[in-house]
Structure formats: C-alpha cells, structure tokens
Amino acid sequence: MPQLNELTEAIKSGNRSNATRLTTEFLDNETAPQEILDAMVVGMDEIGERFKRNEVFVPEMLIAARAMKESMAILEPALVKSGYKPLATAVIGTVQGDLHDIGKNLVSMMWKGASFNVVDLGVNVSPEAFVSAIKEHNATLVGLSALLTTTMPSMKATMDAIRQEQLEGVKVLIGGAPVTQSYADQIGADGFAADAASAVDAARKLLAC
Amino acid sequence: MTGKELLLRALNGEQTLRPAWLPYVGVHGASLVGVTAEEYLKSANLIVDGLSKAKELYQPDGLPIVFDLQMEAQVLGCELKWAEKTPPSVVSHPMSLMEGDGKSLADLPAFSVDKGRFPIAFEALDQIKKQMGDEIALYGLLTGPFTLTLHLMGNDVFMNMYDTPESVMTVMDFCAEVACQVADAYIEHGADVIAVVDPMTSQISPEHFTEFVTPAVNKVFDHIRNKGGKGSMFVCGDATRNLDVMTETHCDNVAIDEQIPLEKIRDLALPAGKSFGGNLKLTTVLMMGDENDARRNTIACMDAAGDTGFILAPGCDLPYDVKPENLVAVAQMVHDEYQRDIARTAANVSQTDTFDDVLLPDYASERDVIVDVVTLDSEGCAPCQYMFKAALDARARLESDCKVIIREHKITTRQGVGMMVKLGVPNLPSICIDGQCKFASIIPDTAVIVEEILKAAQSKQEVTS
Numbered sequence: 001m002p003q004l005n006e007l008t009e010a011i012k013s014g015n016r017s018n019a020t021r022l023t024t025e026f027l028d029n030e031t032a033p034q035e036i037l038d039a040m041v042v043g044m045d046e047i048g049e050r051f052k053r054n055e056v057f058v059p060e061m062l063i064a065a066r067a068m069k070e071s072m073a074i075l076e077p078a079l080v081k082s083g084y085k086p087l088a089t090a091v092i093g094t095v096q097g098d099l100h101d102i103g104k105n106l107v108s109m110m111w112k113g114a115s116f117n118v119v120d121l122g123v124n125v126s127p128e129a130f131v132s133a134i135k136e137h138n139a140t141l142v143g144l145s146a147l148l149t150t151t152m153p154s155m156k157a158t159m160d161a162i163r164q165e166q167l168e169g170v171k172v173l174i175g176g177a178p179v180t181q182s183y184a185d186q187i188g189a190d191g192f193a194a195d196a197a198s199a200v201d202a203a204r205k206l207l208a209c
Numbered sequence: 210m211t212g213k214e215l216l217l218r219a220l221n222g223e224q225t226l227r228p229a230w231l232p233y234v235g236v237h238g239a240s241l242v243g244v245t246a247e248e249y250l251k252s253a254n255l256i257v258d259g260l261s262k263a264k265e266l267y268q269p270d271g272l273p274i275v276f277d278l279q280m281e282a283q284v285l286g287c288e289l290k291w292a293e294k295t296p297p298s299v300v301s302h303p304m305s306l307m308e309g310d311g312k313s314l315a316d317l318p319a320f321s322v323d324k325g326r327f328p329i330a331f332e333a334l335d336q337i338k339k340q341m342g343d344e345i346a347l348y349g350l351l352t353g354p355f356t357l358t359l360h361l362m363g364n365d366v367f368m369n370m371y372d373t374p375e376s377v378m379t380v381m382d383f384c385a386e387v388a389c390q391v392a393d394a395y396i397e398h399g400a401d402v403i404a405v406v407d408p409m410t411s412q413i414s415p416e417h418f419t420e421f422v423t424p425a426v427n428k429v430f431d432h433i434r435n436k437g438g439k440g441s442m443f444v445c446g447d448a449t450r451n452l453d454v455m456t457e458t459h460c461d462n463v464a465i466d467e468q469i470p471l472e473k474i475r476d477l478a479l480p481a482g483k484s485f486g487g488n489l490k491l492t493t494v495l496m497m498g499d500e501n502d503a504r505r506n507t508i509a510c511m512d513a514a515g516d517t518g519f520i521l522a523p524g525c526d527l528p529y530d531v532k533p534e535n536l537v538a539v540a541q542m543v544h545d546e547y548q549r550d551i552a553r554t555a556a557n558v559s560q561t562d563t564f565d566d567v568l569l570p571d572y573a574s575e576r577d578v579i580v581d582v583v584t585l586d587s588e589g590c591a592p593c594q595y596m597f598k599a600a601l602d603a604r605a606r607l608e609s610d611c612k613v614i615i616r617e618h619k620i621t622t623r624q625g626v627g628m629m630v631k632l633g634v635p636n637l638p639s640i641c642i643d644g645q646c647k648f649a650s651i652i653p654d655t656a657v658i659v660e661e662i663l664k665a666a667q668s669k670q671e672v673t674s
Binding site: 014054056057058059060062063066097099100101102105148150178180181182185192194 | 290292293294295298300364367368370371412413414417449450492595598599602654655656
C-alpha cells in the first residue's frame with residue numbers, strides 16, 4: 001500500500017499520472033478523503049514555499065497545480081460524501097483595464113489547492129462585477145490583481161465599491177507587481193500578498209482558518 | 210569623441226572616461242511631445258519628435274527607436290489592446306488551446322517586416338539616423354523568442370515545456386527566425402545595436418532557459434554578428450537566477466533590471482568578454498523620487514559598475530510619466546565630473562576615518578529591540594522616507610509588550626556615517642535589527658519587518674530566560 005507522502009511528492013513534482021493513480025488507490029483502500037486531501041495540500045504548500053524562495057518558477061507551479069486539480073476531480077465526490085466543506089468561497093479577478101492573468105491564475109490555483117472554493121472572474125473585471133459575484137456566491141474572500149501601475153486606481157475603485165455595499169465579513173486581499181502593503185493600507189484593503197504562496201497564508205490568517 | 214563612439218567602446222567591453230548613457234525612451238517619448246502612447250507608436254513623425262526632444266533634454270549616447278514588444282505579435286495575428294500611457298497589451302493568443310483557437314504555425318499570417326507597424330519604426334529610424342546618427346548610437350529593439358512564443362501560445366507554453374517540449378522548441382525556433390528578419394531590417398536601416406528583449410524568461414528556471422531559450426537566442430545573436438551588428442541580451446524583471454545562462458549566450462552585452470546588483474552582472478559579464486548595462490531604479494527613484502535621488506542612484510550605479518564595459522541605463526522601459534527633471538539630473542551626473550564630485554562628497558564616507566568614537570550598543574544586553582534605519586536623510590530622499598516609514602509601520606503593528614526603539618542615522622552627519630560603517634551597511638537606505646543588517650536598498654513588506662523584529666525579541670527572551 002502506498003504512503004501518503006508519495007502523493008505529496010507527486011503533487012509537488014507535478015507528476016499528474018502518479019498523483020491521480022495514488023488518489024484512486026487511496027480511495028480504493030478506504031483512506032479517509034480528508035487525509036488524502038491533506039496530503040495534497042501539503043504538496044501545494046511546499047511548492048508554494050519553494051516558489052516564494054525563488055527555487056521554482058511559474059512552469060513548476062502550474063504543473064503542480066494541474067496535478068492537484070486532476071487528483072481533486074477524483075477525490076471530490078468522496079470528499080463531498082464525507083461531509084467536507086471548503087474553507088470559504090473566494091472571488092478573484094484582475095481589475096478593470098488590466099489584462100494580465102499569470103499572477104491571478106497562480107493565486108487562484110494556490111487557493112484551490114488550499115481547499116478554498118474559488119470563483120475566477122478572469123481579467124478586466126469591473127467593480128460592479130466583483131460586487132455582484134461576491135453577493136451571488138456568498139464569498140468571504142476577494143482577490144484583486146493588477147500588473148500595471150496605471151491600473152492600480154481600479155483597485156481602489158473596486159475596494160470603494162465593495163466597502164459601499166457593507167458586505168458582512170468580506171475580506172479583500174490585493175497583489176501584483178506594482179502593489180505594496182502601504183498601497184493596501186491606503187485603499188483600505190484587508191491585506192496584501194507578495195506572491196501566490198503568501199496569498200494562501202494571508203487568506204488563512206484573514207479568515208482565521 | 211562622440212557619444213556614439215563612447216557607447217560602442219563600452220559595448221565592446223572597453224574602458225571609458227565616463228559611463229555611456231542610454232535612456233530607454235519608449236512611450237516616455239509620447240509624454241515629451243504631449244500625445245498618447247497609441248498616437249505615438251502609430252506615427253513615425255511623433256516618434257522622431259519624441260526622440261529629438263529626448264536627445265535635447267537628456268544628452269544620451271544612445272537611444273532606442275521604439276520600445277514595444279508587441280509589434281511582431283501583432284503581425285502574427287495577436288490582437289492588441291491600446292492604452293494611453295503604456296505600450297499595447299496582447300489580448301489573444303492564437304496558438305493557445307486553453308485561451309485561443311489552438312492554431313498551428315502554418316495557420317498564422319506570414320511574417321514580414323513590411324507589415325504592421327514595422328514600416329513606421331523603420332521610417333522613424335531613417336529620419337533619426339539622418340538627424341543624429343553620427344552623434345548617438347541607435348538601438349533596434351526586438352521581441353525575444355520566449356516572449357514572442359508566450360504571445361502566440363499564451364500560458365500553455367509553461368505546461369507544454371513539460372508535456373510537449375518539442376512543440377515549444379518548434380515555435381521558439383520560428384520566433385528566432387522572425388527575430389533574425391527584424392534584426393536584418395533594423396541593421397539595413399542603420400541601427401548600431403540590436404537588443405533582444407526577452408522579459409518573460411525571468412519566469413523560468415536556468416535549466417529551462419538553457420533548454421529552450423539559449424538555442425533560439427544564439428541563433429539570433431550569431432545572425433546579428435554575421436551581419437556586422439552588435440547584440441544585447443536584455444531581460445526586464447528579476448532575472449537573478451538566470452544571470453549565468455544569460456551571460457553564456459552569444460550576445461555582446463547583457464542588460465539587467467533594478468532588482469539585480471550591478472556588481473553581480475559585472476563580475477559575470479566582464480570575464481566572459483561581454484559588456485553590461487543597467488540599472489537605474491524606475492519606480493522608487495525615477496518615478497517617485499526627486500533629482501537628488503536620481504543623482505545618488507546614478508553615482509551608486511557608476512561606483513558599482515566601474516569604468517569598463519558599462520552602459521548606464523534604466524532597468525527597463527521608461528514609464529510615460531517619469532519625471533524629465535530626474536533624467537536631466539542623471540545626464541548631469543554622466544556629463545559633468547564636477548557635479549559628480551559634489552554628489553559623491555555629499556554621500557561619501559571618509560576613507561581615513563575609523564570612527565573609533567562611534568560606539569554600537571551591546572544589542573544583546575539591551576532590554577528592547579533596536580531598529581537602526583540608515584538613510585541619506587528620510588526627509589530629503591524618497592526611498593529613505595519609505596524605508597523609515599516601513600520601520601515605523603512595523604512597530605505600530607506589534608503588540609504593546611514588544612518594545613522597539615527605532616533610530617534614524619542620516620549619513621549627512623559624521624555620526625551617521627560612523628553608524629553605517631560600524632553596522633556594515635552595504636546600501637542605503639537600510640534597516641538593521643539588533644545590529645544585523647536585515648534589509649538593504651529594497652524596501653521590504655511591513656509584515657516581513659514585523660517577523661524579523663519578533664525573531665529578535667524572541668532570541669532576547671531566550672537569552673534572558
């Protein structure tokens with residue numbers, strides 16, 4: 001019988017055939033779905049940490065996230081059956097006027113990997129679209145991304161729109177190349193993350209989960 | 210000696226009396242003539258006007274004709290979205306299966322330098338060559354093969370590097386062919402240097418760079434050399450991990466962005482027989498700082514780089530709104546030795562003074578964590594101001610039982626210089642925590658400072674308990 005750390009390794013190295021095979025084997029052997037999920041999350045956390053330390057790059061992150069996604073597809077029915085609920089629902093997008101999506105995609109994948117239910121609104125998302133998606137999906141976490149200095153004002157407009165709605169318990173995290181903690185403070189965001197792995201830490205901290 | 214001769218000497222790795230000066234005037238040229246980036250990049254006459262103005266104001270030794278890494282992609286069928294103050298963005302990736310139509314190379318429009326906006330760039334080059342071609346070196350910038358591959362394939366490329374590497378190699382080779390055609394045309398129209406600008410390579414590992422990028426860019430650099438041109442490998446962004454492999458390509462020059470210490474690229478490039486360029490800070494200094502910040506940053510770059518094989522340039526494309534007076538200040542430092550001396554003296558550390566009378570506290574026995582912020586002067590230098598504020602913000606976030614003393618040491622005073630020397634601070638502004646230099650030059654996230662302060666507080670408790 002395989003060990004759970006083998007699944008962690010398969011996720012980390014982005015080996016999707018091993019990851020999906022192991023997930024199926026664990027389910028067949030009646031390993032608790034939550035334990036299988038935990039092994040995957042450790043893999044994503046570890047690759048995220050290595051990304052943060054500049055030891056791996058975008059391709060390695062993407063193939064790890066893909067291995068996670070494909071394994072999750074196998075695991076999900078059993079997880080749901082066992083009464084599992086995602087930590088929270090998150091809405092994410094690149095703000096209006098900005099069409100860059102690599103950073104936003106990485107955060108989205110990392111959040112999914114960390115057991116958040118993620119609604120990805122894509123790029124060039126208007127403040128109104130953010131607000132209506134938050135309401136529609138009862139999201140408690142929002143991620144705003146921007147790559148250009150010229151689109152940073154859109155983040156503020158989005159923040160203002162969200163705050164105006166006075167949505168209970170909604171936490172907003174911002175990120176992207178030109179964004180800083182002081183900008184987050186300035187526009188009243190709840191947090192800032194410098195990279196995709198930090199976005200997971202920050203989200204867990206903000207939602208205390 | 211003309212500026213052009215000086216720049217070409219530096220490019221060839223020779224010693225120069227002053228650094229060659231190459232401001233990357235891209236869409237910033239549009240701001241100089243009061244038009245939008247879109248109007249500018251679509252008009253040869255406006256580009257000529259912008260560059261003429263830049264020459265008059267900034268006294269450069271070299272100028273790029275156009276800084277727009279979307280020109281090749283546009284000809285190959287990528288859709289663009291235009292903006293007022295930035296070059297256009299690519300919004301469709303025709304070869305992507307995830308985000309586009311999944312086209313093959315054969316389905317793309319045939320590439321030609323007679324298409325798209327290339328004729329505009331060449332017309333501008335012809336005019337500029339006539340006007341100032343004897344005085345300054347002209348750069349033809351082209352899209353590096355990896356960045357163009359990403360434009361065509363979208364994010365698929367990252368996974369395809371693992372799944373179907375041969376498909377990525379084929380597209381990279383095609384993009385190298387495109388680059389050779391663009392280089393040919395630039396050289397025929399009189400460009401002195403061709404810069405292969407490949408910023409997306411900062412997102413991949415050295416192993417992937419060697420596997421995918423090196424063969425493609427070497428093809429381009431060999432081609433440029435055969436045509437009698439000079440080639441520069443230029444990567445905007447944090448390419449720290451790829452500096453070795455970038456330097457090993459067949460380029461004549463390596464140009465880097467502000468995240469990388471110039472000493473590092475100098476020590477790699479010169480032994481490899483290559484020159485190097487960079488890396489004035491675009492945001493904290495040229496955009497947000499003032500003329501004094503620009504002067505200090507220029508001196509810091511010059512001192513770090515030395516006088517051999519060095520071309521002073523911003524880390525990347527100058528933003529539209531960069532302050533012209535800051536670039537004028539850089540030009541002043543480059544051309545006026547006296548001004549350079551004044552600026553240097555203002556920040557200079559006395560070489561003979563050992564500062565025996567400047568004493569550091571015994572940090573370990575102090576009850577509180579001591580944060581020493583070493584600055585030029587937080588009131589007169591924008592990065593210093595942000596660094597000092599970052600320390601204050603960090604303290605404000607701590608629980609009240611964690612006592613922190615923050616002290617600023619301005620090196621405009623002898624005491625301040627003494628603290629800088631005693632603390633072993635390499636760059637300004639810097640933050641030292643309990644005598645250890647933790648953050649130099651780059652302003653950290655407040656949370657990271659908090660973390661370091663907490664660590665220091667904890668080790669104090671362990672010693673005392």
